[in-house]
Amino acid sequence: VEKSKEDLGTDQDFANAGARVKECEKAEKNIDSLIDRVLGDLGDADKFKRDMESIKSFIRESRLNQEKKIKTRNESRKIEIVADGKGKLSAYLASLNSKLSPLYIPPLTVDFAGAIKGKSKFENMISAVSDALATAKIDADATYVRIVINVGFLNENAAGYTSLFPDLQTICTNEPEHFAAVVKLRIADHEKEQARLAEVKRLADEKAAADLKRMTEEKAASELANAEALRLVQEQAPAVRDLPPVVPCASLDMIHKVSGTVEITTITPPWTGFKGIIILIPTGAFTFATGG
Numbered sequence: 001v002e003k004s005k006e007d008l009g010t011d012q013d014f015a016n017a018g019a020r021v022k023e024c025e026k027a028e029k030n031i032d033s034l035i036d037r038v039l040g041d042l043g044d045a046d047k048f049k050r051d052m053e054s055i056k057s058f059i060r061e062s063r064l065n066q067e068k069k070i071k072t073r074n075e076s077r078k079i080e081i082v083a084d085g086k087g088k089l090s091a092y093l094a095s096l097n098s099k100l101s102p103l104y105i106p107p108l109t110v111d112f113a114g115a116i117k118g119k120s121k122f123e124n125m126i127s128a129v130s131d132a133l134a135t136a137k138i139d140a141d142a143t144y145v146r147i148v149i150n151v152g153f154l155n156e157n158a159a160g161y162t163s164l165f166p167d168l169q170t171i172c173t174n175e176p177e178h179f180a181a182v183v184k185l186r187i188a189d190h191e192k193e194q195a196r197l198a199e200v201k202r203l204a205d206e207k208a209a210a211d212l213k214r215m216t217e218e219k220a221a222s223e224l225a226n227a228e229a230l231r232l233v234q235e236q237a238p239a240v241r242d243l244p245p246v247v248p249c250a251s252l253d254m255i256h257k258v259s260g261t262v263e264i265t266t267i268t269p270p271w272t273g274f275k276g277i278i279i280l281i282p283t284g285a286f287t288f289a290t291g292g
Contacts, residue, residue, distance in 0.1 A: 017066045017073075024063035031056045077122055078113075085112040085129040089136050096144045103151070103172055105143045110136045147172045150179040158183050164190055226255065229279055258282040265289040 031052050089110060097104040115132040116125040150172050154165070157180075164186045165171070171182055258264070261284045270278070280286075 017070050021063055021066045021070065024059050024066070027059045028056055028063070031059070078116060078125065081116060081122070081125050081129055082112040085110070085115075085133050088133055089140075092137055093140055096140060100144070100147055100151075103147055103169055105140055105147070106173065108136050108139060143173055146174070146176060146179075149176045150174065153180055154183060158187060161187055161190065229255065229281055233277065233279055255279045255281065258284075258286050260284045260286070262286045263289055 089108065093105055093108070110132055112129050112132055115128040119125045119128060153176065154168075158164070165183075171179060174182070256278065258280050264280075264286060265288075267278060
């Protein structure tokens with residue numbers, strides 16, 4: 001009974017406890033059989049039976065203690081074995097990721113609990129977890145190699161284009177052939193867009209230059225026409241020489257275009273109090289009325 005109260009620290013303790021449970025079960029049955037056999041041979045049968053029942057009670061207590069500890073230890077040991085597998089996998093991934101920073105191998109999902117399901121012996125559970133861990137390490141190594149190859153390709157073929165790959169962590173685990181195709185396509189699309197923008201800018205610059213040239217030429221032509229009109233008026237009106245010199249004005253209100261053969265009856269001064277020359281530029285033979 002006292003032995004049954006001890007904690008199960010090792011796998012051997014666990015095995016010994018299981019053996020004691022079987023011995024207790026056997027002893028309990030033997031006591032029942034022994035009581036039946038010797039009851040007729042003893043004078044004080046009641047005392048003998050009480051003694052046997054007491055011994056049986058101690059044996060039963062020992063068995064129940066062992067069974068409880070075995071069940072508790074069995075569950076905790078399973079948890080320890082699964083946790084050990086997870087811890088070793090995490091440590092392995094951390095060692096690989098330290099070489100890839102800032103990139104990393106995505107977390108791996110490994111069903112360690114499922115690996116030990118249905119197994120009764122701890123050594124078999126440990127072996128199953130080890131096998132699952134080994135498979136996970138192989139997958140992690142393959143992912144690590146893909147990332148290294150892909151990053152090498154990116155550094156060699158996409159220098160200056162890193163901004164095109166904000167999702168590098170997502171695509172770095174692709175197969176190298178697929179990753180290379182993505183890199184080339186994005187660079188080609190980027191260069192095509194840059195060429196389009198450059199062409200748009202070139203056309204805009206050309207249009208701006210043409211507009212500026214046209215406006216400059218129109219201004220020069222207008223100034224030349226005004227100067228020529230003024231010269232003709234001065235040549236054809238000698239009396240104008242007796243007037244004060246004409247000072248060119250920024251306003252064109254003193255110059256009017258007369259279209260067609262019309263009759264002019266009224267000339268409105270450009271502003272109140274105006275004194276000076278009003279220039280009429282005809283496109284046809286027009287006439288003045290006698291009044292106005």
